[in-house]
Amino acid sequence: MQTTGMGTKCVQGGYTPGNGEPRQIPIVQSTTFKYASSAEMGKLFDLESLGYFYTRLQNPTNDFVAAKIAELEGGTAAMLTSSGQAASFYSIFNIASCGDHVVSSSSIYGGSYNLFAVTMKRMGIDFTFVSPDCAAEELDGAFRPNTKAVFGETIANPALTVLDIEKFADAAHRHGVPLIVDNTFATPINCRPFDWGADIVTHSTTKYMDGHGAAVGGCIVDSGKFDWTKYPDKFPGLCTPDESYHGVTYTERFGPGGAYITKATAQLMRDFGSIQSPQNAFLLGLGLESLHVRMKRHCENGQAVAEYLQGSDKISWVRYCGLKSDPYYALGQKYLPHGSCGVVSFGVKGGRAAAERFMGRLNIAAIETHVADARTCCLHPASSTHRQMNDAELAAAGVSPDLVRYSCGLEDASDLISDIEQALS
Numbered sequence: 001m002q003t004t005g006m007g008t009k010c011v012q013g014g015y016t017p018g019n020g021e022p023r024q025i026p027i028v029q030s031t032t033f034k035y036a037s038s039a040e041m042g043k044l045f046d047l048e049s050l051g052y053f054y055t056r057l058q059n060p061t062n063d064f065v066a067a068k069i070a071e072l073e074g075g076t077a078a079m080l081t082s083s084g085q086a087a088s089f090y091s092i093f094n095i096a097s098c099g100d101h102v103v104s105s106s107s108i109y110g111g112s113y114n115l116f117a118v119t120m121k122r123m124g125i126d127f128t129f130v131s132p133d134c135a136a137e138e139l140d141g142a143f144r145p146n147t148k149a150v151f152g153e154t155i156a157n158p159a160l161t162v163l164d165i166e167k168f169a170d171a172a173h174r175h176g177v178p179l180i181v182d183n184t185f186a187t188p189i190n191c192r193p194f195d196w197g198a199d200i201v202t203h204s205t206t207k208y209m210d211g212h213g214a215a216v217g218g219c220i221v222d223s224g225k226f227d228w229t230k231y232p233d234k235f236p237g238l239c240t241p242d243e244s245y246h247g248v249t250y251t252e253r254f255g256p257g258g259a260y261i262t263k264a265t266a267q268l269m270r271d272f273g274s275i276q277s278p279q280n281a282f283l284l285g286l287g288l289e290s291l292h293v294r295m296k297r298h299c300e301n302g303q304a305v306a307e308y309l310q311g312s313d314k315i316s317w318v319r320y321c322g323l324k325s326d327p328y329y330a331l332g333q334k335y336l337p338h339g340s341c342g343v344v345s346f347g348v349k350g351g352r353a354a355a356e357r358f359m360g361r362l363n364i365a366a367i368e369t370h371v372a373d374a375r376t377c378c379l380h381p382a383s384s385t386h387r388q389m390n391d392a393e394l395a396a397a398g399v400s401p402d403l404v405r406y407s408c409g410l411e412d413a414s415d416l417i418s419d420i421e422q423a424l425s
């Protein structure tokens with residue numbers, strides 16, 4: 001759909017029914033699809049014609065929702081995955097394998113850090129973690145001849161650092177590799193990383209995109225801008241024939257806009273099968289219809305709560321890039337001029353023990369591993385999501401032992417503030 005407004009894309013993007021067809025995206029609850037002849041089926045298997053044959057690889061419900069997200073991000077192709085973790089893994093494994101290397105911001109989601117530093121390292125892929133605030137020369141120094149990608153998070157969960165996307169994109173492109181950005185917290189409503197030079201975007205749609213705490217999911221979007229054919233030796237999987245698909249060369253057959261996602265679908269989804277269920281894709285699509293309305297309210301609540309906390313003498317520090325005193329205020333103004341997200345991080349005076357006591361006394365905010373949905377929730381990362389990390393790793397990830405992650409939902413800011421006030425007192 002050719003529209004420019006983000007609200008219209010949220011509501012109507014990705015799916016345009018024909019005459020007499022369902023107005024809402026239909027849930028295609030079927031593992032398989034029927035064909036009249038084996039010859040037709042064979043063409044699908046050789047990627048010679050488009051169509052569905054088995055939901056482990058592709059399903060129409062998922063594709064409608066993925067198309068909506070591609071429109072929102074301004075990309076050429078997208079795919080849904082079963083979770084954000086699967087999206088992060090596929091986004092890198094699609095272009096890196098055993099013996100390769102990736103440069104990543106150190107300020108990333110704890111699950112991504114573990115995936116990269118432990119599990120993917122076990123698969124033979126090495127990661128170098130750099131501070132998101134590092135100078136361009138230090139960033140350049142992290143690259144090796146076998147580096148295949150750069151990874152970072154627009155707004156890091158839970159450290160709330162803001163990535164200088166242009167700085168990371170420039171470095172990636174100087175070294176002939178793409179920049180992959182996890183855009184979960186900002187969502188395309190508040191930042192479109194492709195507009196700043198990123199090449200691939202990933203999401204945990206579990207968060208604001210679904211927005212209701214209803215469905216775990218992920219998404220990968222390709223900008224179509226990275227020219228893989230300029231570096232055929234670096235990206236042989238995209239630029240040379242795939243024997244498992246009768247010698248198809250993805251960049252030749254599907255062009256710059258389709259090669260990356262087609263390969264991820266045809267190889268990784270086929271072999272790993274981390275498909276999002278069509279039911280969950282439907283719920284995600286429903287959530288996306290109000291994303292633009294919800295993000296505005298999440299940001300208003302985040303700003304109000306951050307300002308209240310900053311004025312409280314029971315709080316030792318507050319991190320929210322909408323505060324003028326925040327170290328990421330300037331980057332926030334550049335990349336997130338309309339607001340960042342509803343998540344605020346802060347420290348309660350008295351450290352870890354005081355933080356846990358405070359959280360236990362909140363009535364509206366529930367203690368949950370979850371973040372970024374309609375209901376306000378909070379978490380103590382050092383004792384939960386980030387508990388595998390030692391103190392040095394926690395510091396590099398921007399997570400102090402007293403950090404409370406408070407995720408403002410869609411309730412009234414005045415109620416959230418009263419609740420925080422009574423818990424602090």
Ligand SMILES: *Cc1c(COP(=O)(O)O)cnc(C)c1O
Pocket residue numbers: 083084085086088109111112153157182184185203204205206207216217218
């Ligand atoms: C939650 C999260 C993930 C992982 O997503 P799941 O859907 O939980 O697998 C990845 N990145 C960020 C920024 C997240 O917040």
